[in-house]
Amino acid sequence: MREAVVKVKTTPEQILGTPEEHRADAIEKGKLPIVLAHEVHKWYGNFHVLRGVSLEVFKGEVVVIFGPSGSGKSTFIRTINRLEEYQKGKIIVDGTELSRDIRNIEKIRMETGMVFQQFNLFPHLTVLQNITLAPIQVRKWPKDKAEEVAMQLLKRVGIPDQANKFPGQLSGGQQQRVAIARALAMQPKIMLFDEPTSALDPEMIKEVLDVMVELAESGMTMLVVTHEMGFARAVADRMYFFDQGQIVESGPPEQIFTNPQEDRTKLFLSQILH
Amino acid sequence: MMNREPEQYTTGEVLAPPTERYTVLGWLKKNLFSTWYYTLLTLVTIYILYIVLKPTLIWAFTQAQWQVVVVNLRLFMVGQYPADQVFRIWIALHLLALTAGLAWAIWLPRSRRTGAFLLLIPLALAALPFISSFSRINWILFAVFALAGWGLGTWKPQAMRRPLLALLLAYFPILILLILGVQPILKIVKTNLWGGLLLTMLLAVVGIAVSFPLGILLALGRKSELPIVKFFSIIYIEFIRGVPLVTVLFMAELMLPLFLPPQIVIDNVIRAMAGIILFEAAYMAENVRGGLQAIPTGQYEAAWALGLNGFQTTFFIILPQALRNVIPVLVNQFISLFKDTTLVAIVGLLDLLGIASAVLAQPEFLGKQREVYVFIALIYWVFSYAMSYASRRLEVALGVGER
Ligand SMILES: Nc1ncnc2c1ncn2[C@@H]1O[C@H](COP(=O)(O)OP(=O)(O)OP(=O)(O)O)[C@@H](O)[C@H]1O
Ligand SMILES: [Mg+2]
Numbered sequence: 001m002r003e004a005v006v007k008v009k010t011t012p013e014q015i016l017g018t019p020e021e022h023r024a025d026a027i028e029k030g031k032l033p034i035v036l037a038h039e040v041h042k043w044y045g046n047f048h049v050l051r052g053v054s055l056e057v058f059k060g061e062v063v064v065i066f067g068p069s070g071s072g073k074s075t076f077i078r079t080i081n082r083l084e085e086y087q088k089g090k091i092i093v094d095g096t097e098l099s100r101d102i103r104n105i106e107k108i109r110m111e112t113g114m115v116f117q118q119f120n121l122f123p124h125l126t127v128l129q130n131i132t133l134a135p136i137q138v139r140k141w142p143k144d145k146a147e148e149v150a151m152q153l154l155k156r157v158g159i160p161d162q163a164n165k166f167p168g169q170l171s172g173g174q175q176q177r178v179a180i181a182r183a184l185a186m187q188p189k190i191m192l193f194d195e196p197t198s199a200l201d202p203e204m205i206k207e208v209l210d211v212m213v214e215l216a217e218s219g220m221t222m223l224v225v226t227h228e229m230g231f232a233r234a235v236a237d238r239m240y241f242f243d244q245g246q247i248v249e250s251g252p253p254e255q256i257f258t259n260p261q262e263d264r265t266k267l268f269l270s271q272i273l274h
Numbered sequence: 275m276m277n278r279e280p281e282q283y284t285t286g287e288v289l290a291p292p293t294e295r296y297t298v299l300g301w302l303k304k305n306l307f308s309t310w311y312y313t314l315l316t317l318v319t320i321y322i323l324y325i326v327l328k329p330t331l332i333w334a335f336t337q338a339q340w341q342v343v344v345v346n347l348r349l350f351m352v353g354q355y356p357a358d359q360v361f362r363i364w365i366a367l368h369l370l371a372l373t374a375g376l377a378w379a380i381w382l383p384r385s386r387r388t389g390a391f392l393l394l395i396p397l398a399l400a401a402l403p404f405i406s407s408f409s410r411i412n413w414i415l416f417a418v419f420a421l422a423g424w425g426l427g428t429w430k431p432q433a434m435r436r437p438l439l440a441l442l443l444a445y446f447p448i449l450i451l452l453i454l455g456v457q458p459i460l461k462i463v464k465t466n467l468w469g470g471l472l473l474t475m476l477l478a479v480v481g482i483a484v485s486f487p488l489g490i491l492l493a494l495g496r497k498s499e500l501p502i503v504k505f506f507s508i509i510y511i512e513f514i515r516g517v518p519l520v521t522v523l524f525m526a527e528l529m530l531p532l533f534l535p536p537q538i539v540i541d542n543v544i545r546a547m548a549g550i551i552l553f554e555a556a557y558m559a560e561n562v563r564g565g566l567q568a569i570p571t572g573q574y575e576a577a578w579a580l581g582l583n584g585f586q587t588t589f590f591i592i593l594p595q596a597l598r599n600v601i602p603v604l605v606n607q608f609i610s611l612f613k614d615t616t617l618v619a620i621v622g623l624l625d626l627l628g629i630a631s632a633v634l635a636q637p638e639f640l641g642k643q644r645e646v647y648v649f650i651a652l653i654y655w656v657f658s659y660a661m662s663y664a665s666r667r668l669e670v671a672l673g674v675g676e677r
Binding site for chain 1: 570572573575576577578579580581582583586590591594595598
């Protein structure tokens, strides 16, 4: 097995060494990354699932992660909001280091929205309640404000007329758009997507991708695990190729598509682009 | 689908689904005599019913002396609860009627059957020949209160939601206060005077109402990440589930005093209640745990990813789904507890069964076992059946089992 070749410019010390009052500003101006993963390792029992993953995302960037099944993409993206623990390395999100400290975890979860492959909407709540729950309970917004924001978001994702239905009454594509609206309602700084379209029927993939493209163009920072290469080509700033728990190659989409450096990347791309 | 006529596809009309209509004979033929073995089964069943029912009915209508029930009716219903205080029980019932009427109008506005239940049953009871005129008036009042609740709920369904919830939450404490008494206003009625159906009901309702939150806590405790909490929950649940209710009742009667300072004397009813609550909590915990386990991990993850903390996740996302799924099981638990309360007769309480034995011990009612036991069996059956019927309706209304 060869070593990971991807270099990341920033070190954790650079961020943590910056005094806290300047950190936010530096992240805002794009001098420091808003997400930094540094040499992250994770084991499931004896199985070494993440083997030194380093990656950085700057504010406003759209970063796409792709790679074969079982390569650890989901595991990695879920470490960023601590749905998975990791055993070695460092992750710094919006200037806060992820540690076991529950306060840090909750702070980071407030700043990151996540969209899952299986939507994971709350089936006992209406669409509107799904979206307003966290703003009301976590951000302590008054109900009126939360509902107003929710309705704007539902308009933005194109389903304002479904507000009072239950998730079970919606199509897959509609559910995933509600899930995106739900995550956006917390006004996160970063959106994480784990294969948001791979549980959808082909005719619904486009409606979800359209929403994601619009979101990317609005300047949202996005970290997206996907095999939708059209999406990547259109909006990604950078792409990372994952294989066997490592990042094998990274670069802007033109380079990855037209001039991949690694054999494994070439092989994988030839398989999915036929 | 397969057998549709082709023109149904071409006309484009919206068609009503075909309905099956039978004449009485047609129904009989289809359901009872369609094949030779159905015919045989039907005949055998009718024969068995005949053998069993004929002597029972003959006995019930010609030989049985129901006088024993009529004379002791108040004992069966409320035990030795003072006659001049029985109005308090009626107030509790009327409040229940009002609440049920509101719930009917707000939650099941189109259900005629609920209405029939709520109005016709008290009116039918009011028409019984052998009850006192005081009871008769009160049964009519019961129907009036149910109707009043329905009227209020229909008149202002939105505005009445909050009062309804408040009534539901407050009902239980109000009930206890009414029946026990509050010093200057309502005379205290000692628990040793509580008896009959009243005691049976109180034991079951208190048992379920208090063990419900305890059970939820134990179920959550069993899933907790804190080893001590988890261990305690597991040991408690497994210990209680390993012993029969009678044992727990005896322990509550005999062991509880050991843990308490001698000047505190707890009366029998409270001890029995404590025993029942402790026992039921363990089963409740297992039922709730079943509901918790059915929740996919994606629900937890989605909640955490939104920034909800552990408590918020449990309270807003996990428990509502888990509890909705276990409603049928909870009702079952309530029904079986309702019947299991008969065990308190063993530790000397005069619940419905205890009263029955007490009545039968009086010389003038010797040999009236049949009448008495048939009567209380009928009471148990009517209540249990009503509850299981209501729970089935509730399941439909809540859409349990659908996602
Ligand atoms: N809870 C777990 N316990 C043990 N092994 C796990 C667990 N979760 C995932 N794995 C293993 O870790 C590896 C990486 O899984 P992961 O879900 O991150 O892959 P992925 O790249 O997202 O794949 P896919 O494209 O199929 O979603 C897989 O081999 C998987 O079997
Ligand atoms: Mg995955």
